[in-house]
Amino acid sequence: MRVLFFCAYVALIGAVCGSSQAQDTAAEEATHRSGVLAHLAPDAAQRLFGAEATPAPGPPEAIGAYERGCLEGAVELPADGPNWQVMRPSRNRAWGHPVLIALLEHLARKLPAEAGWPGLLVGDIAQPRGGPMLTGHGSHQIGLDADIWFTPMPNRRLTPAERDEMPATNVVVADGNEVDEATWTPQHRRLLQAVAREPAVERIFVNPAIKRALCREAGPDRAWLGKIRPWWGHNYHFHMRLSCPSGQVECRPQAPPPPGDGCGKELDWWFTPEARHPPPGPTRPLLIGDLPRVCARLVAAP
Ligand SMILES: [Zn+2]
Numbered sequence: 001m002r003v004l005f006f007c008a009y010v011a012l013i014g015a016v017c018g019s020s021q022a023q024d025t026a027a028e029e030a031t032h033r034s035g036v037l038a039h040l041a042p043d044a045a046q047r048l049f050g051a052e053a054t055p056a057p058g059p060p061e062a063i064g065a066y067e068r069g070c071l072e073g074a075v076e077l078p079a080d081g082p083n084w085q086v087m088r089p090s091r092n093r094a095w096g097h098p099v100l101i102a103l104l105e106h107l108a109r110k111l112p113a114e115a116g117w118p119g120l121l122v123g124d125i126a127q128p129r130g131g132p133m134l135t136g137h138g139s140h141q142i143g144l145d146a147d148i149w150f151t152p153m154p155n156r157r158l159t160p161a162e163r164d165e166m167p168a169t170n171v172v173v174a175d176g177n178e179v180d181e182a183t184w185t186p187q188h189r190r191l192l193q194a195v196a197r198e199p200a201v202e203r204i205f206v207n208p209a210i211k212r213a214l215c216r217e218a219g220p221d222r223a224w225l226g227k228i229r230p231w232w233g234h235n236y237h238f239h240m241r242l243s244c245p246s247g248q249v250e251c252r253p254q255a256p257p258p259p260g261d262g263c264g265k266e267l268d269w270w271f272t273p274e275a276r277h278p279p280p281g282p283t284r285p286l287l288i289g290d291l292p293r294v295c296a297r298l299v300a301a302p
Helices: 002-013 026-037 045-050 098-115 160-165 186-196 208-217 223-227 265-271 293-300
Strands: 061-065 068-072 084-086 120-122 145-149 201-206 228-230 237-242
Touching: 026 045, 045 293, 061 293, 068 293, 084 098, 098 120, 098 145, 098 186, 098 237, 186 201, 186 208, 186 223, 186 237, 201 208, 201 223, 208 228, 208 265, 223 228
Parallel strands: 084 120, 201 228
Antiparallel strands: 061 068, 120 145, 145 237, 201 237
16 A cells, blocks of 8 residues: 555656556556555546557557656557567556657667667556556556566566566665665666667666666766666666657657766765655546546547
């Protein structure tokens, strides 16, 4: 419950959810979903978008804000590609804006050579029509956010059951102050660096301990570090967010990350007692009327 409360708070302040639910197995996920559904209003946006199994037909359009919007014309990342595998397939959250899906495929292809990273284990992207989810995220609503596991892709195809059950790799020690030397590798840094250098990527959310390690390990070229943003959670996966693609007039952009590498005082705050205990906030779930008007039509379309 605390996790759900926190996610709702995070949704309202307009960022991402730092929940550990990203790793939940299929059975845990099903339990959470039914628990949430039991208490939601009939016009709760989570209920309506969570029930959709197919994309909304039409030209691709990211509509609204990352934490308050929906997605038209989504495409699905295939479960398997040359250098990627989709995790937690039973959730049906491998849908995204075509620009994001194409970038994931492009990254997967180049990462072995560029970062020594064998391939992507892709976590939640978005629901078929985007919108708020029943579990786990404040954002991921307009098809421009994707979670990528810190577990390197194994050199075999995982079975559907393994993808729904296998735990992800935690790269942060229990007190949250540092990366875990037992799991954190130079390839993790190279992976994040390669992703951050993609022009379409606007932000990458990671645990503050990971940002701390990157600040320490980065060489003189630090321009990419500014896109790496500390956030709660994100110790099993990182969250990649794209800017609004050009021509997407319904997409509500965020302010760009502040200038600089983000390694100084700004990062220190994340290790203060204040940051360790985020204040609880309002928790009312989003109703369909809270989203851009076109989202109500989109969720009702056949
Ligand atoms: Zn995420």
